Amino acid sequence: MSLFITAFVVGGLISVVGQLLFDVAKLTPAHTLCLLVVIGSVLDGIGWYEPLIDFAGAGATIPITSFGNSLTHGAMAEAEKHGFVGVLTGMFEVTSSGISAAILFGFIASLLFKAKGKN
Amino acid sequence: MVSKGLLTFPSNPSIAATGVTAGPLEKKSPFSSQFDKIYTDERMHLKTNEQGHAKMIEDASMIALSKIDAVPSKADFFFAGDLVNQMTPSNFSASTLQIPYIGMFSACATSISSLLMAALVTDANLSEITLAGAGSQHNAIERQFRYPVEYGSQKPESSQWTVTAAGIAVVTPNRKKTPVITKGTMGRVIDLGMTDPLNMGAAMAPAAMDTLERHLKGHQASEADYDLIMTGDLGKTGFTIFKELATRKEIVVSEKFQDAGEAFYGGDPKFFSGASGAGCSSAIYFSEVYGKMMTGDYQKVLLIATGSLLSPLSYQQGETIPCIAHAVELMMK
Amino acid sequence: MDEKKFAKIEQQLSPKTPLGLNIVKAFLTGGTICLIGQFIAMFYMTFFDFTERTASNPTVATMVFLAMVLTGLGQYKKIAQFGGAGAAVPITGFSNAVVSASIEHKSEGYVLGVGGNMFKLAGSVILFGVVSAFTVALIKTILVKFGVVSW
Numbered sequence: 130m131s132l133f134i135t136a137f138v139v140g141g142l143i144s145v146v147g148q149l150l151f152d153v154a155k156l157t158p159a160h161t162l163c164l165l166v167v168i169g170s171v172l173d174g175i176g177w178y179e180p181l182i183d184f185a186g187a188g189a190t191i192p193i194t195s196f197g198n199s200l201t202h203g204a205m206a207e208a209e210k211h212g213f214v215g216v217l218t219g220m221f222e223v224t225s226s227g228i229s230a231a232i233l234f235g236f237i238a239s240l241l242f243k244a245k246g247k248n
Numbered sequence: 249m250v251s252k253g254l255l256t257f258p259s260n261p262s263i264a265a266t267g268v269t270a271g272p273l274e275k276k277s278p279f280s281s282q283f284d285k286i287y288t289d290e291r292m293h294l295k296t297n298e299q300g301h302a303k304m305i306e307d308a309s310m311i312a313l314s315k316i317d318a319v320p321s322k323a324d325f326f327f328a329g330d331l332v333n334q335m336t337p338s339n340f341s342a343s344t345l346q347i348p349y350i351g352m353f354s355a356c357a358t359s360i361s362s363l364l365m366a367a368l369v370t371d372a373n374l375s376e377i378t379l380a381g382a383g384s385q386h387n388a389i390e391r392q393f394r395y396p397v398e399y400g401s402q403k404p405e406s407s408q409w410t411v412t413a414a415g416i417a418v419v420t421p422n423r424k425k426t427p428v429i430t431k432g433t434m435g436r437v438i439d440l441g442m443t444d445p446l447n448m449g450a451a452m453a454p455a456a457m458d459t460l461e462r463h464l465k466g467h468q469a470s471e472a473d474y475d476l477i478m479t480g481d482l483g484k485t486g487f488t489i490f491k492e493l494a495t496r497k498e499i500v501v502s503e504k505f506q507d508a509g510e511a512f513y514g515g516d517p518k519f520f521s522g523a524s525g526a527g528c529s530s531a532i533y534f535s536e537v538y539g540k541m542m543t544g545d546y547q548k549v550l551l552i553a554t555g556s557l558l559s560p561l562s563y564q565q566g567e568t569i570p571c572i573a574h575a576v577e578l579m580m581k
Numbered sequence: 582m583d584e585k586k587f588a589k590i591e592q593q594l595s596p597k598t599p600l601g602l603n604i605v606k607a608f609l610t611g612g613t614i615c616l617i618g619q620f621i622a623m624f625y626m627t628f629f630d631f632t633e634r635t636a637s638n639p640t641v642a643t644m645v646f647l648a649m650v651l652t653g654l655g656q657y658k659k660i661a662q663f664g665g666a667g668a669a670v671p672i673t674g675f676s677n678a679v680v681s682a683s684i685e686h687k688s689e690g691y692v693l694g695v696g697g698n699m700f701k702l703a704g705s706v707i708l709f710g711v712v713s714a715f716t717v718a719l720i721k722t723i724l725v726k727f728g729v730v731s732w
Contacts (some may be wrong), residue, residue, distance in 0.1 A: 136619040137612040140671065144611025145604050147666030151402070152598045158401055158669050159702060163709040165670060170710065174717035182637075187618030190637040191644060191671045192611070193706065200714035208722045209732045216718045220711065226638040227672050228707060230645040231679040232699065239683040239695045242653035244387060244397040245290070296688045396685035398652050399702065400661020400668050400677050402603075405596035441584040442591065450591045454582065489594045493582075 132186045139181065139188030162193050169194030173201040199225050253434035254466040260428040261370035263363075263578070264377075264420040266534035267312030269304045270527075271386065271412025278514040282535040283413070284311045290387065290412060301330060301337035301385035304527075306344050308416040309379050316377075316418055320345040324375040327365045328416070329358040329382050330526050331389045338383070347379060355555030356481050357435065358382035359415060359530035360574040366419035367429040367576070376420060381534065383414025384525030393445070393560055406447040406485040408524035411512060415530030417538075427541040431577040433463040437557065439570040445556075445563055449486020449509070449521055452554040455571035456482060457493040459552055463575045464499075471499050475546040478537065480529035480553035480573070481509030483521030508532035529553040541580045548579050603665050610664025614671040618644055641672050648673035652680040678702040 143165070150161040169192075172178040178198040182189040189195060207219025269285045270277070280286060285307060287293075292300035305328060313319060326347035328338045335351045342349035354361040362380035369375045387397050389410045395401055422428060438458050442451035456479050464470060471477060482490050487507040494501050512523035512532060533551050540546045552575045558567070622640040625631045631639065651657040657677045661668040668674055682701050686694035700707065724730045 133616060133619050137616045140615025140618075141608035141612030141667070144607045144664075144667040144670045147611075147670040148604050148607035151666050152600050152603055159705050161666065162669065162674070162706050166706055166710045167713040170713040170717050174721050182634075185615075186633070187622050187637075187640060188612075188615045190622075190640065191615045191618040191673075193670055193672060193675055195637075195641075196672070196675070196706065197710050197713060200710050201717045204714045204718035205721055205732075208718050212726075213719075213722055216715065216722055219718060220715055225710075226641045227645060227675060230642040231676050231703065234646055234649040234676065235679040235683040235699050236691075236695060238649045238653050238680045239687045239691070242398075242684050243687070244681070244684050245655045298688075391685055395702070396681040398655060398658055398677070398681035398684055400652075400658040400674065400681075402662055402665040402669075404598065440582065440587040447591075447595055450595055454587060485595050489591060492590060492594060 135185040136188035139185035140191055143192040143194060165194050166197040169197030170201040173198040196225055196227055255432040257367050257371040257429050259371045260422045260430055261367045262420050262423040262426040262428050263417045264423055264426050265312050265315035265418045266538050267308040268415045268531050268535040269308045270531060274411060274413055277512055279532060279536045282539055297385055297388040298332060298337055301383060301388050302340035304414040305338055305383045306341040308414040309345055312416045312418045318377055320347050323347040323377040323379055325369055325378040327352050327362040327380045329353050329362065331355060331384055332392060354572055354574060355557050356524060356526050356529060357553040357555030357572055357574045358526045359533055360551060360553035360576050363417060363576055364432045364574060370419050370421055378419045379416055380419055381416035382526035382530045384410055384527035386410045386412045389525055403520055404446050405520055407520045408448060408483045408509060408522055409519040410525040411523045411528045413527030413531035415534035417534050427538060427578045427580050429576060430579050431467050433459055433466060433575040435459045435572040435574045437570045437572050439568050441568050443568050447485060448524060448556045449483040450489050451556055451569040452482055452571045453486045453490040453493060455573040456490050456552050456554045459573040459575050461497060474504060474548050474550045476549040477505050478551050479507045481524040482507045482554060483509045483524065485521045541578060544580060551576050606663055607665045607667035610667025611670055614673055644673050645676040648676035649680045652677045675703055675706060
């Protein structure tokens with residue numbers, strides 16, 4: 130049960146960081162998301178992201194930061210096994226379910242929908 | 249007498265008729281009853297937004313011509329423009345209409361830059377019938393300048409909503425009982441370093457101010473001479489800034505000052521700061537303002553259409569937003 | 582009028598960003614999306630053979646699917662107008678970026694339009710994700726070799 134609360138709070142707080150980057154730092158959405166992905170990657174490098182997932186569940190895996198985390202995690206797992214070569218081969222093995230799902234569903238959406246200019 | 253962008257038209261060319269077409273969402277506009285045609289489909293039942301855009305300009309032209317019982321083959325010139333890359337909607341409509349054509353680009357100020365060109369050829373006694381106007385189609389313009397239509401970005405209060413509308417005027421040599429074009433002022437590009445494409449009104453306000461000041465000074469006129477001084481699409485934010493700039497220049501800002509962008513959707517907060525797009529000023533000028541001149545409610549008006557001359561490329565390269573405003577003075581004699 | 586003087590007037594008269602309200606709305610929206618994600622993860626763990634770790638893949642895919650439907654029906658942009666970063670930061674925002682570009686460019690065909698533009702908004706996120714993953718892994722490997730840190 131407590132995982133639901135922490136998921137809500139942590140997911141909400143990561144979003145607040147994004148909102149501050151929008152409104153205070155005046156970054157575009159694209160710049161903001163790129164920065165968050167890099168932050169997720171660095172946090173995994175220093176070993177903080179996995180504990181965050183244990184603590185917050187979907188609150189840490191749903192924000193875009195987890196994308197940086199999962200890519201870095203895959204690369205580091207290979208590097209641990211094979212050293213420097215592993216850094217490279219790891220890059221080719223890591224995938225993100227987010228990307229493949231977005232490609233597939235993006236294509237399906239283009240078959241199904243048309244854009245509507247209503248507000 | 250012509251000097252430094254100031255124009256006078258001694259023969260007083262007439263706006264003999266107008267045609268205004270608009271998309272389904274524009275039904276929400278308090279002026280919608282004055283539009284000649286409102287489509288039920290945002291693509292005008294065509295395959296792409298751009299085809300719909302061309303259709304809208306074409307229909308507005310045909311409607312305007314039909315009001316003086318003319319056909320495209322009788323027309324001498326066609327000056328029109330829009331905001332799509334290379335203005336293909338205007339080009340395609342000109343292809344259908346087969347009227348000798350020059351595409352005009354002054355962004356959202358194209359309604360007036362086209363009208364000035366039409367007045368020039370008519371005043372030079374080179375034309376019996378000239379069509380002038382501009383249009384914009386929401387989906388086609390949004391994808392060009394901002395994000396895909398369905399992309400979720402949080403729009404600030406200062407952002408504006410591109411209208412789906414086109415307005416075309418038929419300019420002829422002087423005719424009785426029609427509004428005539430007496431004077432004009434060609435704008436200068438003004439750039440005061442604004443960079444936010446979601447606050448275009450603020451970027452355009454100084455251009456409107458510059459043209460207003462040059463028009464009044466150059467033609468020895470005063471703001472009190474007009475029944476209406478209407479800017480193009482500054483929106484709530486830009487119009488507030490424009491009025492502040494005017495006040496600082498000791499111009500008396502009264503109820504006579506209006507903005508087509510602010511008025512277009514009747515201040516509905518769903519449209520944020522108001523309307524924009526080349527179709528915004530042309531639709532209001534050629535329906536509401538033209539109509540009130542015909543009925544005699546307005547005798548002398550000054551229309552100052554504003555345009556921001558940026559491109560997505562110039563914005564991404566970090567350039568500021570250059571802006572322009574063109575003015576035309578209409579009289580009902 | 583010079584630029585500085587005008588910038589001052591513009592700052593005074595342009596509407597202010599309602600920062601406090603935006604933050605609250607971003608928190609609620611982002612939190613709610615993650616909460617829904619947590620329910621979906623629970624679902625996969627309870628009814629399928631997933632663990633807390635492996636459930637994240639199907640959860641992310643499901644969220645991407647839901648965002649596709651909402652984008653196609655024209656609802657996601659409304660959520661984003663309300664929630665700001667709360668709608669952009671979760672993976673659903675990534676999905677919205679890909680799906681909205683796909684739908685938009687359908688008019689240029691599936692190869693040049695959909696294929697060529699699908700990642701025009703989201704592509705930079707993938708670029709920086711991959712490059713930073715490579716860099717971080719490389720740095721960490723070097724540090725481990727020199728005995729500064731351990732895996």
